Amino acid sequence: MNVVVLVKQVPEIALIKVDEAANEVVLPQGPGTVNPLDEYAVEEGLRIKEKTSGKCMVMSVGTERTESALRACLALGVDDAYLLCDEQFGGSDPQAVGHILAAGLRKLGDYNLVLAGKQAIDTDSAQVPAAVAAHLNLPQAMFVKKFETVDDATATVLRSTEDGHDVVELKLPAVVSVVKEINEPRLPSLKGKMAAKKKAITTWSATDLGLDGSGIGAASGTRTIKVTPPAPRPKGEIIEGETPEEIADKLFDKLREKQIL
Numbered sequence: 001m002n003v004v005v006l007v008k009q010v011p012e013i014a015l016i017k018v019d020e021a022a023n024e025v026v027l028p029q030g031p032g033t034v035n036p037l038d039e040y041a042v043e044e045g046l047r048i049k050e051k052t053s054g055k056c057m058v059m060s061v062g063t064e065r066t067e068s069a070l071r072a073c074l075a076l077g078v079d080d081a082y083l084l085c086d087e088q089f090g091g092s093d094p095q096a097v098g099h100i101l102a103a104g105l106r107k108l109g110d111y112n113l114v115l116a117g118k119q120a121i122d123t124d125s126a127q128v129p130a131a132v133a134a135h136l137n138l139p140q141a142m143f144v145k146k147f148e149t150v151d152d153a154t155a156t157v158l159r160s161t162e163d164g165h166d167v168v169e170l171k172l173p174a175v176v177s178v179v180k181e182i183n184e185p186r187l188p189s190l191k192g193k194m195a196a197k198k199k200a201i202t203t204w205s206a207t208d209l210g211l212d213g214s215g216i217g218a219a220s221g222t223r224t225i226k227v228t229p230p231a232p233r234p235k236g237e238i239i240e241g242e243t244p245e246e247i248a249d250k251l252f253d254k255l256r257e258k259q260i261l
């Protein structure tokens with residue numbers, strides 16, 4: 001069966017800054033990395049491909065710089081990479097990104113399953129996979145921690161919930177987002193890295209995808225009203241004492257003072 005994994009390139013989180021005056025999140029200019037949760041989706045895609053034959057592909061909405069993230073996936077054994085890239089895509093909100101990815105999947109055509117990470121670690125909306133499913137009118141299961149069974153036409157998955165999990169049966173094609181518990185991602189081999197450097201990446205523009213700019217980029221349905229950095233954490237206090245009992249007593253008094261106990 002053919003699996004397409006949706007992969008987002010994210011910046012180094014520690015280097016992100018907020019420019020309150022400009023009302024902007026300032027992203028670092030480095031090459032960035034594959035969204036960590038997407039590595040689990042790629043691993044699952046590769047495992048399914050290895051069990052069932054077929055292809056594991058990756059697709060991303062990004063810029064030319066996103067190629068490095070796609071090559072990192074090719075180095076792991078992914079067969080083909082698709083980059084959806086166009087100036088018109090800049091400023092897209094998560095629903096618009098879902099719309100663009102849906103157009104990419106429509107153009108690709110031959111797939112049984114779409115996998116994605118649970119959420120992106122930079123903008124964190126956890127909306128894109130469900131948006132893709134909605135745009136393509138496909139069944140979906142979000143936050144999946146296990147594939148119990150999967151074949152060309154159906155899958156049974158365990159979907160994480162606060163109290164345990166739901167068992168969900170899906171008709172394929174479907175869209176599934178995964179959580180970390182699902183597997184342990186592999187590392188690339190040197191041979192894989194060398195081969196990935198030479199592989200062609202297919203790039204599709206808005207015109208290639210038949211998108212005319214409506215509902216994407218600057219025409220997204222949402223706009224950012226205000227951007228602020230997170231409040232700095234208050235400094236911690238170390239409670240000193242001669243014995244563990246004394247320290248525990250002082251801690252107890254402090255919790256009482258703050259009416260926590």
Ligand SMILES: Cc1cc2nc3c(=O)[nH]c(=O)nc-3n(C[C@H](O)[C@H](O)[C@H](O)COP(=O)(O)OP(=O)(O)OC[C@H]3O[C@@H](n4cnc5c(N)ncnc54)[C@H](O)[C@@H]3O)c2cc1C
Binds near residue numbers: 101117120123124223
């Ligand atoms: C008004 C507005 C304007 C914005 N403007 C910009 C901008 O100019 N530039 C910019 O970089 N961001 C911009 N963003 C942020 C951008 O919309 C999000 O980064 C993007 O839509 C994905 O949302 P998310 O990161 O929260 O992904 P989530 O929904 O948290 O991601 C879940 C999963 O979906 C998949 N996925 C997410 N994004 C992609 C992708 N791009 N390609 C393939 N798979 C993906 C991955 O598998 C990921 O693990 C803007 C957001 C808003 C609301």
